[in-house]
Every structure is written in C-alpha cells, then in structure tokens.
Amino acid sequence: MDRPRVLLIWPGALYGGGGNFGVPQLLSIAGAIRASTSATVDVIDLDIERVMGRSLRDQLDAYDLVGISCYSSYDYLKVVEIARIVREKLPKAWIVTGGYHASARPSDFEDPIDFVCVGDGERPMARLVSMLESGKRPLLRELPQEPTPHPDEHPPYDWELLAKYKPFARRAASQAEIYLSRGCPYDCAFCMERAKRDTSWRALDPERAIEEMHRLDRFLDLSSWTLFIADALFGMKDKWRKQFLEGLARKPVRARKVWLLIRLDLIDREDLRLMAKANMAPGFGLESGDPAHLRRIRKAGKLDSYLDKMLEVAQWAREENVPFGANIIVGHPGETEQSMRTSAAYMRKLFLDPRGTNGFLSVDPFRLYPGSPIEQERETWERDTGMKVHRWPWWMDGDQEFLSEWVDASRELDYRKTNQLRRELFDPIVKEVQGRFAYQGVARDYFMRAVDEQVELVAPRRMLHQLGMWHLWKELTDDPAPRTDPELAEIARMRREEILTFPCSERVRAALLEVPRESFVRAEDVADSAEDRALALTDDGKSTISALHAYAMAFDALELSEGDDLVELGSGSGYGVAVARAVVGPNGSVRGFEIVPELAKWANVTCADAHDVSLWRGAKKVSVGFALEAVPDAWIEALAPGGKIVAPVGSPQTLTLFEKTEAGVRTSTLGEVRYVRDRASA
Amino acid sequence: MSEETKGRILARRAQLVAAALTAACEPAAKPAPCLETIAIPAASDAGELEASPDIAPVPCLEMTAPPPDAGAPDASPPKPKPDAGAKPQPCLKPVSPNVCLYMR
Numbered sequence A: 001m002d003r004p005r006v007l008l009i010w011p012g013a014l015y016g017g018g019g020n021f022g023v024p025q026l027l028s029i030a031g032a033i034r035a036s037t038s039a040t041v042d043v044i045d046l047d048i049e050r051v052m053g054r055s056l057r058d059q060l061d062a063y064d065l066v067g068i069s070c071y072s073s074y075d076y077l078k079v080v081e082i083a084r085i086v087r088e089k090l091p092k093a094w095i096v097t098g099g100y101h102a103s104a105r106p107s108d109f110e111d112p113i114d115f116v117c118v119g120d121g122e123r124p125m126a127r128l129v130s131m132l133e134s135g136k137r138p139l140l141r142e143l144p145q146e147p148t149p150h151p152d153e154h155p156p157y158d159w160e161l162l163a164k165y166k167p168f169a170r171r172a173a174s175q176a177e178i179y180l181s182r183g184c185p186y187d188c189a190f191c192m193e194r195a196k197r198d199t200s201w202r203a204l205d206p207e208r209a210i211e212e213m214h215r216l217d218r219f220l221d222l223s224s225w226t227l228f229i230a231d232a233l234f235g236m237k238d239k240w241r242k243q244f245l246e247g248l249a250r251k252p253v254r255a256r257k258v259w260l261l262i263r264l265d266l267i268d269r270e271d272l273r274l275m276a277k278a279n280m281a282p283g284f285g286l287e288s289g290d291p292a293h294l295r296r297i298r299k300a301g302k303l304d305s306y307l308d309k310m311l312e313v314a315q316w317a318r319e320e321n322v323p324f325g326a327n328i329i330v331g332h333p334g335e336t337e338q339s340m341r342t343s344a345a346y347m348r349k350l351f352l353d354p355r356g357t358n359g360f361l362s363v364d365p366f367r368l369y370p371g372s373p374i375e376q377e378r379e380t381w382e383r384d385t386g387m388k389v390h391r392w393p394w395w396m397d398g399d400q401e402f403l404s405e406w407v408d409a410s411r412e413l414d415y416r417k418t419n420q421l422r423r424e425l426f427d428p429i430v431k432e433v434q435g436r437f438a439y440q441g442v443a444r445d446y447f448m449r450a451v452d453e454q455v456e457l458v459a460p461r462r463m464l465h466q467l468g469m470w471h472l473w474k475e476l477t478d479d480p481a482p483r484t485d486p487e488l489a490e491i492a493r494m495r496r497e498e499i500l501t502f503p504c505s506e507r508v509r510a511a512l513l514e515v516p517r518e519s520f521v522r523a524e525d526v527a528d529s530a531e532d533r534a535l536a537l538t539d540d541g542k543s544t545i546s547a548l549h550a551y552a553m554a555f556d557a558l559e560l561s562e563g564d565d566l567v568e569l570g571s572g573s574g575y576g577v578a579v580a581r582a583v584v585g586p587n588g589s590v591r592g593f594e595i596v597p598e599l600a601k602w603a604n605v606t607c608a609d610a611h612d613v614s615l616w617r618g619a620k621k622v623s624v625g626f627a628l629e630a631v632p633d634a635w636i637e638a639l640a641p642g643g644k645i646v647a648p649v650g651s652p653q654t655l656t657l658f659e660k661t662e663a664g665v666r667t668s669t670l671g672e673v674r675y676v677r678d679r680a681s682a
Numbered sequence B: 001m002s003e004e005t006k007g008r009i010l011a012r013r014a015q016l017v018a019a020a021l022t023a024a025c026e027p028a029a030k031p032a033p034c035l036e037t038i039a040i041p042a043a044s045d046a047g048e049l050e051a052s053p054d055i056a057p058v059p060c061l062e063m064t065a066p067p068p069d070a071g072a073p074d075a076s077p078p079k080p081k082p083d084a085g086a087k088p089q090p091c092l093k094p095v096s097p098n099v100c101l102y103m104r
Helices: A024-036 A046-052 A073-089 A100-104 A122-134 A159-172 A206-220 A238-250 A269-277 A291-297 A303-320 A337-351 A378-385 A415-425 A427-436 A444-457 A460-476 A486-499 A506-514 A523-528 A548-557 A575-584 A597-603 A633-638 B003-025 B043-049
Strands: A005-010 A019-021 A040-045 A065-069 A094-098 A115-117 A173-178 A226-229 A257-261 A280-287 A324-330 A359-365 A565-569 A589-594 A621-624 A644-649 A654-661 A664-674
Touching: A005 A024, A005 A046, A019 A046, A019 A159, A024 A040, A024 A065, A024 A122, A024 A159, A040 A046, A040 A159, A046 A159, A065 A073, A065 A122, A073 A094, A073 A100, A073 B003, A094 A100, A094 A122, A100 A115, A115 A122, A159 A173, A159 A206, A173 A206, A206 A238, A238 A269, A269 A280, A269 A303, A280 A303, A291 A303, A291 A337, A303 A324, A303 A337, A324 A337, A337 A359, A337 A415, A337 A427, A359 A427, A359 A444, A415 A427, A415 A460, A427 A444, A460 A486, A460 A523, A460 B003, A486 A506, A506 A548, A506 A575, A548 A575, A548 A644, A548 A654, A548 A664, A565 A575, A575 A589, A589 A597, A644 A664
Parallel strands: A005 A040, A005 A065, A019 A173, A065 A094, A094 A115, A173 A226, A226 A257, A257 A280, A280 A324, A324 A359, A565 A589, A565 A621, A621 A644
Antiparallel strands: A644 A654, A654 A664
16 A cells, blocks of 8 residues: 555543643654654644544544554543544544553454554554555554664654644643653552553653753744643653753753653752753652551652652752642552551641642542552452452443542541541641642742642532442442431532522521432432532433522522421422421421322322312412423412412413412513423423 | 443443543534523523424433523533634633643
8 A cells, every 4th residue: 555644543631621732642653653654644632623623523534544542541432432433434444542541451442443552652553554555454453562662763753743733722732741751660559651561761862852842842832831741750760860951951941831750769959959940840659658558559669768858859849949749649559547647647747837838739549540550469459458449440431530439448448438538637738738839930820720629629519529429339330328428418518508609588598508409319410419400300301300599489489488388399309398398397388299100209299290289279389390381270270369389481481470369360470491391281 | 230220321431422522523513402490591592492392302411501690600511613623712721730640
C-alpha cells in the first residue's frame, strides 16, 4: 500500500474535564511512524474537538489505520465505543489501541479492536504501519513489545500536527503537556506505571529536553499557559536533573509555571533553588505520614528520613518561594485507624505551620489500578491485610470514579469507616490549608485552585454523591443497605441546607430540611436527592418526585399550617405526604392517593385514581402532583366550602390555586410550571 | 443477580458512555423530552420543554433551567453544534496542578 493514512485519536479526559493541551505521547508515535514509513499521520484530540463542536464521524475519512489511546482505565469504555464508530465508518481500517490500560489488560480488547500495543508505542506502531505498507497483517492481536531504549532516537515532537487546534487551544485548555522521560523503576504498590513493562528511567538528553520545551513555547506561546512535564518521574538521575534545571534556569520558557512530579527523596535544596530560577514547581507523591504504612506501600528509599525530609523541603520551599503539592492516599490496603491518625498528625505538622505553607495537600482515595503491584499480588494483599475489592473490573461499568475507589482497606477499615475517618481527620486540614496557603508568586491562582478543589471535594454535595453511589451499588450488587443511615441523613441534610435558598414559609422550609428526601427516591438518585430538581420514580418517567421548590410553592399557596388536613393527589413515593405531615404536625392530617400500585405501596398511601372524588370529598386543602388540562368540576364540587385546590393546569402548565367561595370559584395563578401528566387521562 | 438489576447496571454504563461521547463523536442531538416537575421561567421557554407526542417520554437526563430564584444550578452543558467550528465554546474550567497521573 502506498502512503497509508494513519489517524491517532486521543479520546479526551472524562473526570478532569480536559484542560490540558498537547497529547505529546501521540506526537511521539506520529514522529516514529513518519520517520520509518511513507505514511501520513493525523492526530485528533477529542477534548479540543468537543470545544470546536465537531463530530468525530465527520472526520473519519479514508484512513487505513486508526490508533486510539487508552491511557488510563477510565478511558476504556470510551475507547471501545470510539472503536465501534470507527469500524462503522471505516470497515477495512486496522484499529489499534495502547496506553497504560491497554498495556495492563490487553485481553480486555476484542473486535472491533484489531491490535493492542503493550508498553512504549513508537516502535510497535511504526512496525505495524510498515506491515500495512507491505500488505502483511500481524497474526496476533497483541503486538510484540519493543520498548524505546533511548527516547532521543525519536524525532522531535511535531507540534504542527496540532496546528489546526491553535485558534481553539486557549479556549479548551490552560495547561500544555510534554514528556521528557519515561519509566519509573520504583515499586510503589498502588502505581500503574509497572503496566508499561519496561520501568527503567529513560530521558531525552537534557539539552534536547530543554529545546523540546522551547519548541513547544515557540509553537504555542506559553506566556499565558502553565506547562506540565507529565513524566511519571521527573529527573530521576541527579546529574541529568541538575544539568536540565541549570539549563532551563538560564533559559526559561515563557510558561506561567512549569509543574512536574518528582520523588521527595531525590531532591535537595539546590534543586529547589534551580526550580525557583526556572519557574518550576514540584509535586510529591507523599502517600502517607505514617512510616509503618509507607513501608507497607513500598515507598522505597530512605524511609527513616523520608518524612523529616518533607518537612525540610516545605521549609526550603517557603524560603525559595517555590509552591509545591503533596498527595496522600487514604484507604490504601493495609491502612488502619492508627495509620490514618498518625498520618493526620504529621500532615497537621507539615501543612498547618503558623508561618503558612507554600504547599497544597491532595487527599486522594486509594484506587485499585490494573497492572499495579497490588493488583498483580491481590490474593496476598487480601490475605495479609483483609483488603476487599467490591467491584472488579470496575472500568467496564459506569460510575467508574466511585467503583475504582470502592475498596475496604483492611479488616479494621471498611470503605465507609475509612471515609468517616477521612472526614474527621483530613477534611479539617484541607480546609485550614485554604486559609494558610502563603505562596504569593507567579501563578498563585493555579495553585490556589488546587487548594480550593480539595475543599470542594469535602463539600456536602460531593460527600452525598459518594454516599449515594455507595447505596446504589450496594443495591445493584444484591446487598442493599437501609436508607435510614445516620451519616447519609446528616450529609443530605447539610446539602439541603445549602440548597434551600428559595423563598418559602419558615414552616415549610423546616419540613423540607428535616424530611429525608433520600428515602423517597430510587437508589439511582440518592446522590442527587438533595438537589432542587425533579427525579424520576419510574423507568417511563411518568411519575416523579417534584423539585423541592415545587412543594414549597404548592403548600405555601394553600397556606398549609399546623393542624390542617391535607389531601395529596398523586403522591408518588410519598415525599409530599411526609413533608406535609411535618408541616401540619400531630394535630393535622395528611391523606395521599397514588394510582401506581408499586408507588402507593412505597408511599404507604391509598392506591386509587384521584378522579374518584368519593375518596376525598369534603377535603379542605388539596395538592395535586400531576398536570391537568383543567380541574374537573367534580373536584371543585367535592371540596368543602372554603376549600382550596392547587394544581398545574393548561398548556403551557400554570400552577393555579382554586378557592371555593360562596360567590363561586376564585382562581389565582402562581406561575408556569411543568409537571408529569395525569396518568388516568393519558 | 436478576435481569432487572443487570439492566440497571447496563444503563449506568450506557449513561457514562453517552456522557463521554455524545458531544465529541455524534452530531449534537435534540434534547430528550424532559419531565421535570419544576417551575420554568418564561412562557417563551416552555416550548423547548414540550414532549412531542410521537416521542416516548424518558427519565430526564437533560436538566432544564430552574427559575432564577430557585437556587438550583443549571446542570445542562452547552450543546455544541455540528457546524460550530468558527465559533468555539467558552473555555473549560482551567486546570490545577495534579499529583495523580491516572485520574484526569
């Protein structure tokens, strides 16, 4: 085949929401393919395409080979779906994937994915394209591994492959990415790096590494960007690191800040000084503040002095005005209450220094990554620590974010207990860091964002989401937990407190705050149960639990108060009845009617058609939870003298109050709404 | 595990795939009819929320905008148009430094 056409696709970030620009790993593969074959190569970054509003389908034009990056396990479902679309549009093209996940789990990929590249992609991809040229198809799905011994063998990153994105880049992203090395020979138990097979540290020559950064700067003009050196381990070798830092300090790029990840035990004060000159900032995988737990994690190195070193580095960072970040993993297998308490005490010492801190603390849950040492030695870890993984393989399900974290750390600490301890021990620290973050230099906003995001992660909305997911997946895995869960009730109430800002009477507000709406929604919606929006109660969506403010509008229109008697028509799961009962108190009464038998049972109300007015004749206050073309005359007739009905009527629907007076029916409209329709007349 | 539970698990997966891919891989679709029982701000907006009689109602995935005083966030992301190349959407949330390589 002459000049085969190759397309490399970056599927885009799902959880980080994009924000990074560059896909340097694909550019490196593109360079290797072009250097050894006659192929033309295009690169697509779906994060940027999304911002441009372009459809992938429209761009799948006559390619002979399509590579789709499966960088992490969170990409897996996307990659499979993209491959399906590619196959549909390009039935004859070869489809290949690679990346961390593909390297860890090549057997996860079946048709329509033809080939899986394990480990470094440059050489295997170049070989695959040359086979395409010669018309020879590999026999095995898993391509032979061919690590890159010296990254300098590959051509420079050809940023011009991304030239089409330049006008859009700044709208889609704020950080550029580049790789200067690959590999990390350390053996941290949780880390996915080992999936890439060749873990030896291999870097570009320091001078070329600096030149690559400047080439990117010339292409993009980094002056309004941060730059992330996305290496698994920056500058492992002291000589390389010093040479690189000195060179970059002499000739820095224009980026607002250069961010990198490095091991704490590698750097010294001179590194910090040079980083300050080169406008760089380091992130450290600290993992824990408990030495015994660090040993369990296999944070190899000089563990005796490791934690003291971090204190020292924090001091240097303050003196050199270098911002930094450090993360810990909460709930790592083997974690105990004692290890968490020891770690929290250390973090207080590290981050809550009265002089302020230049660092942000990232508290990360343990996630079981395929290809990590723990995954490879799972039985041993389970036996030794009591670790329990609740959902595996989690990347094949929705809710990956929760499921990857749904692990009991030890016999002593299950998932829920770990999170309770996290709330008690670490949440106060990240909140305090927000007030103590002292770095005042360039790109303070970039680091402050990390500080603020940590606080956002411990906000009631996020905590309720996490607990909601737990309840959902307990149910889905045939082990349902009662919704009468004190922690769930507390957190949901905290979230409602934030939400209940719309105008309503104090009595109704108190009822909305107190009634556990999370008990009246499907397991799928526990996470969103405190939000002010309607949630479906049935698969067909014809029954819903209304938004919080909808109940407030209706009950306040009826002037519902203590001692009242209320009839609710269309009670759904019974939430409105419960709220009304809280409003009317023990001296009042609330009767609900629901036409769907399952819902009536759930709500513990009468299963009946609301149109049977004999059931509620003589009622004084009636709230209707579904939309009508008009309120039937029979309903008005059934009301007690002076009685009131509030109902959504007409099209478009208007929430309307009907009052039965001696002079006739007085109507007042309360605003446009949209309710589910009357099932009886549907 | 019951068939119903299996169906619910598959629905979760489908939801994730749709969330990840719809905007990027498929031309922008007409939003599904929404069955929110929420107040809506103005008569002119009401038409967008109406379900066509020939479309089966589905549980709401597209959140409609609540009234300004309702205190609820608008969860609906802006829908890119197929021909929107010349007019890009506003910038995504700027990133922060990340210490984890695999969750991004």
